[in-house]
Amino acid sequence: MHAAASASIVVIGASVRGTSLVERLLASAPDLLEGLALTVHVVDPYPPGSGRIWRAGQTPHLVMNTVAAQSTLFVDATVACEGPQRTGPNLAQWCRLVVDEPRTAGPDAPPEVVAEAHATSDWSNPSRLLYGHYLRWCFAEILGEAPAAVAVEVHVARAVDLRPTSPGFVVALDTGAAVDADAVILATGWLGRDDIPAHPRVIAPDNPIDQDLSVIAPGETVAVRGLGMGFFDTLSQLTEQRGGRFEPGPGDTVAYIASGQEPHIIAGSRRGIPYRAKPDFGAPPFFPEQRVLRAALPALIERRPVDFGVEVLPLIERDAAYDYYRALDRVRPGSVRDLDGMLRAIVEGTAPVDVIAEAHGVRVADRLSLRAAEDPLSAGPGSSVDEAVARFVRADAAEAALGLRSPLKLALHSYAAARSAVIDLVAFGGLTPASFAAYRRFLATAASFGSGPPLRRSRQLLAAHDAGLLRFTGPDLSAHPQDDHVRIGSSDGGEARADWLVEAWLPTPSVERTGDPLLGALVRRGLARPWRFADGSVSDALDIRPEDGGVLGADGTPAPGLFSVGVPHEDVRVFTIIAPVPGTNSSVLRETDAAARAALRAAVEHATASRPKEART
Ligand SMILES: Cc1cc2nc3c(=O)[nH]c(=O)nc-3n(C[C@H](O)[C@H](O)[C@H](O)COP(=O)(O)OP(=O)(O)OC[C@H]3O[C@@H](n4cnc5c(N)ncnc54)[C@H](O)[C@@H]3O)c2cc1C
Incomplete structure (x- = not known):
């Protein structure tokens, strides 16, 4: 009392x-x-x-x-x-x-x-x-x-x-x-x-520590749907938490020493590629300047609701380009003719960034393509989707290891950080309803660019792949639970049979x-x-x-x-x-x-x- x-x-x-x-x-x-x-x-x-x-x-x-x-x-x-x-x-x-x-x-x-x-x-x-x-x-x-x-x-x-x-x-x-x-x-x-269907062969989405993976026996095949943070948790649970060991190999590589308790893993998602590794800055990640977006925010907030795809996203992309080309000139001097002029043009938005890059003599191969970063799977002839995804993870890990010396990682870091910068603009109806889908797409892309695992986790993923424990299905993984197994499909027409499906994502x-x-x-x-x-x-x-x-x-x-x-x-x-x-x-x-x-x-x-x-x- x-x-x-x-x-x-x-x-x-x-x-x-x-x-x-x-x-x-x-x-x-x-x-x-x-x-x-x-x-x-x-x-x-x-x-x-x-x-x-x-x-x-x-x-x-x-x-x-x-x-x-x-x-x-x-x-x-x-x-x-x-x-x-x-x-x-x-x-x-x-x-x-x-x-x-x-x-x-x-x-x-x-x-x-x-x-x-x-x-x-x-x-x-x-x-x-x-x-x-x-x-x-x-x-x-x-x-x-x-x-x-x-x-x-x-x-x-x-x-x-x-x-x-x-x-x-x-x-x-x-x-x-x-x-x-x-x-x-x-x-x-x-x-x-209440709208997530339950099935005895499906481990429903949840906080990873509350998902019981002990039902998956060694040697069985498990499909994991979702390639974000939940996926890296699941991978850890099915490998190192079953007695396997990730050990340093030559250079930056990691090798996986199996315990024999692991299942075979098939991994996929809608986009088909794992979240990118966090860049190794050797310091806490800095807060990007985002000069284009921040300069525009007060006026945008003033006239809410705004169209995200038309009025906001291009600013975020220009900020990413600014950081990219500034870093490109630093790590490869001479890549940009008149860097100051180019950065000024990006800030002023005098032309599309690619046109500005052309005008400043940037080679096509050196240009930033956020579209390619978003959808990097370009499996050439003779290359399977599995190999293409593994190649992507390897290339991304190499970029992450460069830290501040990676123009691409700096661009993606700026892009992802815009999620916080636009909160006050977007919240409580700040966007036109029709453009909310574009905002959601941006959030998903930014999460894959900037909410990924520490670099060592990506290297562990490669180690598990190289050890033959895991293969990627690529985009649009579909799962059809049957009585005693789950039928897995992917966009390239591939089909597989899995004993289990782990949902490695969390619904809002x-x-x-x-x-x-x-x-x-x-x-x-x-x-x-x-x-x-x-x-x-x-x-x-x-x-x-x-x-x-x-x-x-x-x-x-x-x-x-x-x-x-x-x-x-x-x-x-x-x-x-x-x-x-x-x-x-x-x-x-x-x-x-x-x-x-x-x-x-x-x-x-x-x-x-x-x-x-x-x-x-
Ligand atoms: C697996 C996982 C990993 C994450 N990792 C990170 C990370 O590394 N960094 C980061 O910034 N964010 C991370 N997040 C995001 C995370 O949402 C936030 O960081 C943070 O935990 C959110 O805090 P919260 O208190 O709002 O919600 P929660 O952490 O979800 O806590 C809600 C609490 O409410 C309790 N509760 C719910 N309903 C009731 C009820 N009816 N009665 C009594 N209690 C109730 C729950 O038991 C729970 O303890 C992660 C999220 C998840 C799920």
Whole structure:
């Protein structure tokens, strides 16, 4: 039981965003509580901090695709938010704290976590296990700094329903308990859908650590659909996590030493090529200048909605070309006649980039082709699709190894970074509905350019291929589950028989097709609805108010005190699938700050208008 005048806020989901919400609530509480006491209830079936994806006990083999110095949970001076700035270590800095004091890693940290902290540099791709320990440390640290008037209670449970009271809510948990709330913030992340068909021979899309691959026996054939980060996780699970070893070979090569426990892998996707390796910059990736796009953004934002394909993408491509030709001239002096003139022409957009390149004497073979980078399969006569894909991976790994000396990698790095730069332009209906498909295509291409694995993973992929363990089907992999096997087809007419299919991709949550009881209940109660494009077509996203994530009900009015952040808003808040990056005015931290402050205001209003609230758990 709390002091008579007390407010209660329930945060549902306690991973990256849920933890940031708790931090933001505690940071702003002294400002906004108006003398009330506050209990923050944190609800997640998984331990707070790491939540489900980053939870303890998972294999250290699965790695982040972002680097240690670019992962944080704390608000720095670049974050344009109302709440107070409260700094804290990023993941790389935290590793140094662990080196100084191993107990920092947590009482249950296995020795390999401490060992990894020792080996982590600013630009390491840490294991998800390590990041999870960092997040849990953050959660504990944040609680340690809680103002005297604020208590935090953790409920190890899943929220399954939310019933409005007047004012406020009752949150029902799957333990049978219920929590009274003056305000609720959802940070539920990746939620399941009900439109993914189940089949006994198909391992459905999920977080890789929750996919049971033990059913795949050594020597069986498994098709893996999806060649993004999930694919590299699956590859690790079926090779090094079955006792095989990747060992350094001559030069930059890697050899695979089989354990005999591996299945045969057939790998494909719609595009048919794996995500590209991250360039080895020997430092955390820099933030590209994007001078063309950034100069145009204020005017574009002013006249939203804009056509993405016509008005935005060409700017992104010109920025990529700028970085490419500047690097080309640096690594191969003389490739460009009058570099300054060429760069000026690209910025001014006086002509298509290829015409400018022609005018500046750039050989055709030296020119940037983003189209070719997007669709690099050019299997010549006598070359199978499998060989063509392997050749692509090899060439891409060689470019990645060049780091800053690869004009192509610099161009693709700029292109991929534009995903963050355009968030404020695109979010909440900033694009014409007809051009949203072009934006989605851009996101997919940018992900394949810039959200790929660390270079060593691409080399491991080549090693598995060279060891005869894996072959590529090329584009348009199709899968037809049968009674006791899965028939696999590809665009070149090839057919194969697989014992299993692993879906190595994650669907974004959908309001209309949700498999999540809580989101389903919100919709049934009229408390939530899907966001619609301006032409009336329904998106997958949960509809919210732009300024604070207030959830909009069936009739478009917000249920006072109900907020939501993160991945369930992908179509509307856009590019939500990133963790906070320090020094970048993180959209994630702006989002959690605004929702936390709005929830505090709503909770104070409700608590002062009603009886004191207490947890009924
Ligand atoms: C496998 C994988 C790897 C990734 N790797 C990276 C990476 O390297 N770098 C990067 O920047 N991003 C990565 N991401 C993107 C990732 O989405 C974000 O970085 C981040 O985890 C999102 O945080 P979140 O808190 O919004 O959602 P989530 O991390 O999805 O957390 C949501 C939490 O809500 C809980 N929850 C859901 N419903 C309920 C309910 N009804 N009741 C109670 N609790 C509930 C879940 O248990 C979970 O703990 C990865 C994503 C995945 C799936």
